[in-house]
Amino acid sequence: MDRAQIVHENFLNRTGTGDLPLGRDPSGPLDAETARLIFRAQCLSRALDAQARVMQKAGQGYYTIGSSGHEGMAAVAAALRPTDMAFLHYRDAAFQIARALQTGHEDIATDMALSFACSSEDPISGGRHKVLGSKALNIPPQTSTIASHLPKSVGTAYSLGLARRHAPEHEQLPRDSIVMASFGDASANHASAQAAFNTAAWTAYQNVPLPMLFVCEDNGIGISVKTPKGWIAANFAHRPGLTYMACDGLDIYDTYATAQRAAHHARTHRQPVFLHVRTVRLYGHAGADVPTTYLPKSEVEADEANDPLLHSVRLLDNSGILTPQDARTLYTDTCAEVAKTCDHAATRPRLQTAQDVMASLIPPKRSCAPTNGPSEEARAAAFGPDLKAMNEPQILSRHINWALTDLMLTHPEIVLMGEDVGRKGGVYGVTQKLQNRFGPARVIDSLLDETSILGLGIGMAHNGFLPIPEIQFLAYLHNAEDQLRGEAATLPFFSNGQYTNPMVIRIAGLGYQKGFGGHFHNDNSIAVLRDIPGLILACPSTGADAAKMLRECVRLAREEQRVVVFLEPIALYPMRDLTEPGDNAWLTTYPDPSETIPLGQVGQHGDGTDLAIVTFGNGHHLSRQAQTKLDTDGIKTRVIDLRWLSPLPGSALLDAVAGCKRILIVDETRHSGGVAEALMALFTEHTDIPHSRLTATDSFIATGPAYAATMPSADSILSTARTLCDD
Template identity: 45%
Template sequence: MLSDVTIPQDLDERFREALAALTAPQQRRDLGEPLRKATGPGTGTDPEPADRRPAPAPAPDVAPVNGQTPPAPDPASADGRPAPDPASADGRPAPDPACVDGRTVPDPASVDGQTVPEPASADGQTEAVLTGAWALDLFDAQVVSRQLDLAGRWLHGFGEGFYTIASAGHEGNAAVAAALRPTDPALLHHRSGAFYCVRAAQTTNASTRPTANASTRPAANAPALPAADDRVTRAADDRVNRAADDRVTRAADDDDRVTRAADDPAGHATATPHATATPHATSGAIPPATAVPDSGSSNDLAAGPGSGKGLAAGQPFTNRAGPFTDQPTATSGDPVADQLPGAPGGQGTDQRPDARGGPRPDQNPGTPEGAPTGTHAPTGTGGTTGTHTPTGMHAPTGTHAPIGTGAPTGTHAAAGTHAPTGTGAATGTHAAAGGGPVDGFAGTDAAAVGEPGGAASVRARPIGDGYLDAARDVLRGMVASAREPLAGGRHKVFGRADLAVVPTTSTAGSYLPRAVGLGLALERLRRLDVPDTAEDADRAQRSGWPADAIVVCSFGDASVNHANATAAFNAAGWCDHTGLRIPVLFVCEDNGLGSPEGWVTQALRSRPGIRYFAADGGDLVGTYRVAAEAQAWVRRHRRPAVLHLSTVRLWDRQEARNEYDTVAGERDPVLATAQSLVSAGFVTGEELLSRYDEAGWQVRRLAEEAIGEPKLAEPVEVLAALAPRRPARVARAVADAAARAAGPAAAVRAEAFGGKPPELAGPLTLAQSINAALTDGLLDHSGAAVFGVDVAARGGVNGVTEGLRDRFGPARVFDTLLDETSILGLALGAGLAGMLPVPEIRYLAYLHHAEDQLRGEAAGLQFLSSGAFRNPMVVRVAGLATPDGLGGPVHDDNSVAVLRDVPGLVIAVPARPDDAAPMLRTCLASAAVDGSVCVFLEPAALYHARDLYAEGDGEWLGEYAEPGRWAGGHVPVGRARVYGVGSAEDVTIITFGNGVWMSLRAASALADEGIGTRVVDLRWLAPLPVADLIREASATGRVLVVDETRRSGGVGEGVIAALVDAGYVGAARRVAAVDSFVPLGPAAGRVLVSEDAITQGARTLLAR
């Protein structure tokens, strides 16, 4: 099928010609040697004045990509001079990084306050350099990404593909990924193919992937975060322990060089593993094969499908070439001794399981292992027995047949034979004694030594499993396969929990506020994660990321102009200015097409409080070095920075071929990497072309597999991940909270309330009841935080949060800047980090400034991740109109249509004080249990109301239930409350919010006329309490809907539609507000619902 589409082959013809034309090196260099730094423009950091250059950077703690550990960064600035002590963005010394409560935070280089020593080589200097082998691995990531770009167009060309990644020209982000730790949470834009490939390869050895159709949903009670096994056991100085089984013995004080033995006559290189795991103060990330959860953490993050546990020393792990233990590599030259483990008798069948834990994707039930369905080539026809070409596919043309042509992944040359470079060896090919690759090992640390055996084998080794795993993920997303590991066919996203890659929407810059919130939350959790009691320790919320993780967030140059991005930059700078630490590395991939020339540079450099770095994405070495400096600066100082990465966009329009012809030779990052490797003497152009063709072959093979996979077929499948509802668990969570409040936490609770719990304080107003419920919520949920404009210092604009900061401190109750997008962004990040955020939006009218943060980001996260990620939150909003029009249209608002339209969003509207507390407890429990995103819409006009029918009657006050009554008074999501007035048999009034107060007063007046009324308080606008509505409507046969929102798009429309859909056949009528903004003063009463309108509507309904 794919072979029938020829356009992509035309598109990459020029690229292939350029690769083949690269001049062969005069002398081969060992791949273990460094790839020299590129020269010329764009190869270093921004040429700033000396007082603004980055500080010396520690070695980036990054995991190996396919078995290799990248080198440490250069502590010097672009011109080689040592960088001064870091200053703020304007050149002035940074403020003292104190906590908001005045306590000084320990240096963030370690979680225990001890300073981590600067890493240094033997001469006291560190340098961010790439070895040839490491650069060759990154070249693989780049070409896989390039082939995925082509595959997206192939698939779209015959109607099977629905999305492309458009990453061509942006493959320089592979070097950015390599400079980071694989446990650093990443939020990626849609051109991040190479970054995703590198991250997948970094993590391949760290965990076992689930089977293709396995659920990625976490355990029921676990916050959906990267699994615990992605963390690493840390030594005293918060650096990572080195493990034994996949590392080689290291020479004295040079931990990054491999102890090498003399090559044996057959060209094998000997690598001796460590006997024991030895911690090292300046080591990088623990080798993924031995990564284990932090034993000191009480986080009960269940390692569900998709996470996998780290392996202990001696336990087999799967690397690019096959399963290995910590036993020394056999170098006897004996074909039997050197065969791939698991291959019986040296035969050519690769019996490795797929990295996801199930059969390899090229194994088909009913066919020999390792042989996918297809036409098998007979023995002697150019392929080993059992090899084949998949149906409908052919090898791409070129000077050299790609590695893998005519042979499936996993086949092996028979004993005594070998596959020389460029001759079409199958992916996974292993040669027995007599020449060829080092048996079973594709990692370059050990293999890239000696000529011709070790280095040659590295040049001929197959594309790594991690890259192919990433390619399979992306292709499944392109064709909307239900087996796509994160979104499950709902969208094409870059994201996977085990890779710490958080899915993002395609909305320009909309996820940047979340990145800022996540950075702030990671720092805040370090202070919250100190429980006072054993009970607190058992229930402490801990982040699934390491304490010194940083957040990386990439975006395009056009997004710099987006309001969401501007809000994120402003919030990051504001936090830095006020002394709040926020470890976020923004990465702007600037291809120059989304903004005028020079604008992006000026916009990014001028951001206060954000450190600026710049690199040329076409220079792999320079990009890696600058990215390493940037991430190290952010990691050490816990302050924001931006990496401005110059890129180019290729193959993204109809005129792609002409565009590529003009810029490829100068700007193509993949070709630039190839030129660097060839000119350095590591490989030939033909060898790289062979790798490029092999990547294309493998990607097309995976594309054909993805095409045949099932799609989402039923609405229930689409909705399964939207917003889980587990009311029994929520009810149990409320009961458990009550038991704690009445039992072990009773003394602490009494102290928090100043010795007088609210149940002993007498009847409360709506505002007082919410304040008491927030206090109980903060007591019970150790990760809960209340924040917003003036919520701490002034108790909020309506006094609802008064006294909370005094009770819980500024780490949990704090003020924010006046920007609703940033407030919700902080909540998005906090929820993702494992906290339970309760942000406040002062006015409903202000919420409309930031609606997309709720719609596209908050409510959509579980939908885009099949529940693997979630951002629980309870957003408190003072809303609905006041009768006197106080504040006018810029504050008062009575429109909730945009909220009710958001799938999965929970909307609660408490009207009475005795409903507000239990409803808020339900929202907090639902957020904690189900990851729900709740909007708690509080009628501002009723905050301080005390009376109902007559002045001084106190009928609108309510008692606060003692903890022993919480379970019995639990208010489930989607259940209404019914009041009977008079006989309650004549008419049913359905209403909410302020309408409850007005309807009860109107019902009292109707009762004086002999008309009995049922008043139904919806309490929940989403989901609507449909069952309760039908029951109460059917009881009278006459329904009056009192809707204080606008007639068009108001709540009343939804209520009437729900009744009709459920089969209600009685009479119905609406009373709603006029389609108008809320005016100032008495004029508001002319367009809003009134008591007179309600009584008149009831009489009209009865007169029919």
């Protein structure tokens, strides 16, 4: 017999003979009806675990990571309100089941069995993954990414306090709710988890409301690596800003009472609580993992002897609620019902085509209140003397600042957050005056942690806000990129479009800064962003384009619920000139607030047919410089500005190069993994026009005089274009 069968037989034998584990007598506020509900949820969770393994062996199920040993989480669910959003550890089937039973959703076993079977009828993921989650139960789906859901749970908790002062249009959660996030003891060591704990404590230390309940399910092991005894308590019991409580997850009475206290503290004091729950892990980590290959058999059997279901039987018997025989009957009846349920689920339809799988990559559009833009009175009050300056051509950074101001006047749910965005106004002054205009609640100076910045944005979007987080430099994104890949972009995919986190992430990046910072402040690698399905990547090059594109990005987030990255070329922030010092030819006049550039629309300068130069960002500026000399040479060119780097505006690009004799791609990102690779493929597959590329080298960027040595220049563009046109 495998360990699951051994645990099953142990339960039947020990409840039949009354050989129940020792423990404390039942005490606390748990009433008989709720106790029965908790035990029923525990039995359902155990039966589903066992049946998932049966389905996998039969080729009817495809992923098993069980909750056995963690069934005490049913008591935590019972202690919370169903309206408290819960971001769950992957061993929390009992929590989800108990919440379903709380709300009268009796068919929860069917829902979960459909998930095991990867059926397209699975109500949460539509067959894309075996995940816990339910829109009706306020449980956003989580996959098995370790602890990456904790930063956004902190962001969601933060949004509850902000919503009391400033309600967003699409508010989702009751203002007296709390947010719960659960995780394992091994996951508590992960960088994402540590970021969340630190941010929560940092926030609470400053008396900022944060009704957050962290629940650590401590089974003492992560796959095969043991957690040092006492580590979790030693690590969390005395953290400033974080209230620590502990309970025995094998005892539903103790767990329920402690979870009630923890939830009450978080709800009334609006402060984060760390609830440390002792559990055991039964069966091994997941799937075919055999714990006796790395643990002594005696330890495995000791955990099995501490089966939480056996403890619950003892407690319910001592409380006069259920006899061991009645509990045994409930368990066996539940196992039989779940077997039938899973047999039926295995016959239900599954996803078949790429189109089926991809159907939820792009979230659904949502209804939004109509807006007419900011009033003249509001603009006059916000902009002050800047209104007159709008009549004169301006640099790119000022266009972004003004566009943000107009957008924040138009959409009160927009909130900015990031390092130095408030009092300082950003490293380059892009967000200066915004905190004075809109207050610190809407322009948030965050702690120095990109994971927490993005988590704050994702979490606030869960509650109807429209976040615009800033990542100070592109290279800093790599500290936190999983928040975009593993959380933001995957949420609609794994929830079948039921959950979304619309947001616009502003990132200052790319190269060509003179004498500042080297590769950390000049980063020309955007492959990680272009590789995320469903994410939109925008990159303006002129001030007017930046304002219009930023408005479209906000519209895409607000109305179409998209995750958008707005990549701002740092070197072009202050750019004034094009070909000669003092010509001011790169300055543009601020466009009317109603003007936008739609997603997928490219820019074009010139209509020559000898050569089309396809480029973006700094490459646009450099290509325009080369264009002047090429025209003098008699090579008639057009410069096409991509603007939208992902998804590539393929149709618009093909239209833009139509009639040209040659194409030169100028790409400031790297030769390997850069944008040019996709452009070369596009033109190869869809045109007969000869084409070539000029890219950055596969190198980091240096500081000092060699700051641009690895990237295209106006001269190299000119030389390459001449050679191409001579062939």
